Amino acid sequence: MPELPEVEVTRRSFADRIASAQILALRMGKPLRWPLGVLPQSLVGRYIFGVRRRGKYLLLDLDQGLLLLHLGMSGSLNFSPTQPDPGPHDHMDLVCDRGVLRLHDPRRFGAVVWAPSEDSPQAQKLLGRLGVEPLDGQFDxxxxxxxxxxxxxxxxxxxxxxxxxxxxxxxxxxxxxxxxxxxxxxxxxxxxxxxxxxxxxxxxxxxxxxxxxxxxxxxxxxxxxxxxxxxxxxxxxxxxxxxxxxxxxxxxxxxxxxxxxxxxxxxxxxx
DNA sequence: CCATATACCTGGCAGC
DNA sequence: TGCTGCCAGGTATATG
CATH class of the missing domain: 1.10.8.50 (Helicase, Ruva Protein; domain 3)
Structure with a gap:
C-alpha cells in the first residue's frame, strides 16, 4: 500500500497531535517483520518529540532513541483519543497521554523497531542504503x-x-x-x-x-x-x-x- | 559491486 | 456455497 505519498500523508495526519506526548503503555500484538529490539515496558515514560519520514519509514524521535515504523504492503496508522478493543490485525498500540497510535497491518510486512539513535547499527541496517529524498531539495x-x-x-x-x-x-x-x-x-x-x-x-x-x-x-x-x-x-x-x-x-x-x-x-x- | 529471485503473510476476487 | 489459484501498495536476504 504505502509509498512515499501515503507515508507522508500519514505522517502529517498525526505528527502535530502526537508531538511532546508521553508514552504510557505499549501493547504489541502478533509478530511483525522484525522484533521490537527492546522490551515494550522500557518505552513507558518516554516522550515523543516529533515524527519524521525517511523514504517509506516513519521515525518517532524519543527522549531516548527513536522508533522506526514501516507500513509494509498493507499497513496503516490510526491516532485517536480512544483505544477500542484491538482487532486481529492491530499489532501495536502506543498508548500516549495525547492519544493512542495504533498500527493496523493485515499482512504483517510492516515493522516497529527501536534504535538508540539514527546512526546506530540497528537504524542504519534499515536506513543505510536508502537513496536520496525526492522532495526535500537534495534531489538534483x-x-x-x-x-x-x-x-x-x-x-x-x-x-x-x-x-x-x-x-x-x-x-x-x-x-x-x-x-x-x-x-x-x-x-x-x-x-x-x-x-x-x-x-x-x-x-x-x-x-x-x-x-x-x-x-x-x-x-x-x-x-x-x-x-x-x-x-x-x-x-x-x-x-x-x-x-x-x-x-x-x-x-x-x-x-x-x-x-x-x-x-x-x-x-x-x-x- | 551488480542483478535477479525468494521469502515473508493475509484477504479479496475470478473461475469452476 | 465452497474450493483453488492468483493477485496485491515492500524490501531484506540469498544466490548467481
Missing part, C-alpha cells in the same frame, strides 16, 4: 543522471529498488515513467540527459501531486485520521490495463518486471 538532476549511468537494469526496477531515489513504489513508478514518456523497460544507463531531466521532474511532480491528493487508496489506505486518498482517481496508467490512454486513447498495456506488474502506454512512452 546531475547526481540522478550520474547514478542512473551505472545501472543496466530497466529503469522501472531501478526506481523501485530505492537505492538511487527513495519513495517511488509500484504505483508511482508506472505513473512517473508515463509522465516522463519513458518505456519502463528502457535500461537506466541508456537514458539521455534530457530524458533523465524529464524523469526527475516527473518524480517530483507526481509525488507532490499524490501527497496533495491524500495518497492513493486502491484498497484500504487511510491516514491516521481514517481518511482515504484520491490520487488513484487520476492515475494515468496504474491499474488501467486495457483502458484507453488518457492522452492518446490507445489501450494501456501491462507486463511483469521483477515479479511486479508494470503499466504503460506503447504510444506515449518511448524506449
Amino acid at each position: 538532476v546531475a547526481t540522478f543522471a550520474q547514478a542512473l549511468k551505472k545501472r543496466q537494469s530497466p529503469i522501472k526496477q531501478v526506481l523501485l529498488a530505492g537505492d538511487v531515489v527513495v519513495g517511488v513504489g509500484n504505483i508511482y513508478a508506472s505513473e512517473t515513467l508515463f509522465l516522463a514518456g519513458i518505456r519502463p523497460t528502457t535500461r537506466a544507463s541508456r537514458l539521455t540527459g534530457p530524458r533523465v531531466a524529464r524523469l526527475h521532474a516527473a518524480i517530483v511532480q507526481v509525488l507532490n501531486r499524490a501527497v496533495a491528493q491524500g495518497g492513493s487508496s486502491l484498497k484500504d489506505f487511510v491516514n491516521a485520521e481514517g481518511r482515504t486518498g484520491y490520487f488513484q482517481l487520476e492515475a494515468a496508467v496504474y491499474g488501467r490495463a486495457g483502458e484507453p490512454c488518457r492522452v492518446c486513447a490507445s489501450p494501456i498495456k501491462s507486463m511483469v518486471q521483477g515479479q511486479r506488474t508494470t503499466f504503460y502506454c506503447t504510444q506515449c512512452q518511448k524506449p
Whole structure:
C-alpha cells in the first residue's frame, strides 16, 4: 500500500497531535517483520518529540532513541483519543497521554523497531542504503543522471529498488515513467540527459501531486485520521490495463518486471 | 559491486 | 456455497 505519498500523508495526519506526548503503555500484538529490539515496558515514560519520514519509514524521535515504523504492503496508522478493543490485525498500540497510535497491518510486512539513535547499527541496517529524498531539495538532476549511468537494469526496477531515489513504489513508478514518456523497460544507463531531466521532474511532480491528493487508496489506505486518498482517481496508467490512454486513447498495456506488474502506454512512452 | 529471485503473510476476487 | 489459484501498495536476504 504505502509509498512515499501515503507515508507522508500519514505522517502529517498525526505528527502535530502526537508531538511532546508521553508514552504510557505499549501493547504489541502478533509478530511483525522484525522484533521490537527492546522490551515494550522500557518505552513507558518516554516522550515523543516529533515524527519524521525517511523514504517509506516513519521515525518517532524519543527522549531516548527513536522508533522506526514501516507500513509494509498493507499497513496503516490510526491516532485517536480512544483505544477500542484491538482487532486481529492491530499489532501495536502506543498508548500516549495525547492519544493512542495504533498500527493496523493485515499482512504483517510492516515493522516497529527501536534504535538508540539514527546512526546506530540497528537504524542504519534499515536506513543505510536508502537513496536520496525526492522532495526535500537534495534531489538534483546531475547526481540522478550520474547514478542512473551505472545501472543496466530497466529503469522501472531501478526506481523501485530505492537505492538511487527513495519513495517511488509500484504505483508511482508506472505513473512517473508515463509522465516522463519513458518505456519502463528502457535500461537506466541508456537514458539521455534530457530524458533523465524529464524523469526527475516527473518524480517530483507526481509525488507532490499524490501527497496533495491524500495518497492513493486502491484498497484500504487511510491516514491516521481514517481518511482515504484520491490520487488513484487520476492515475494515468496504474491499474488501467486495457483502458484507453488518457492522452492518446490507445489501450494501456501491462507486463511483469521483477515479479511486479508494470503499466504503460506503447504510444506515449518511448524506449 | 551488480542483478535477479525468494521469502515473508493475509484477504479479496475470478473461475469452476 | 465452497474450493483453488492468483493477485496485491515492500524490501531484506540469498544466490548467481
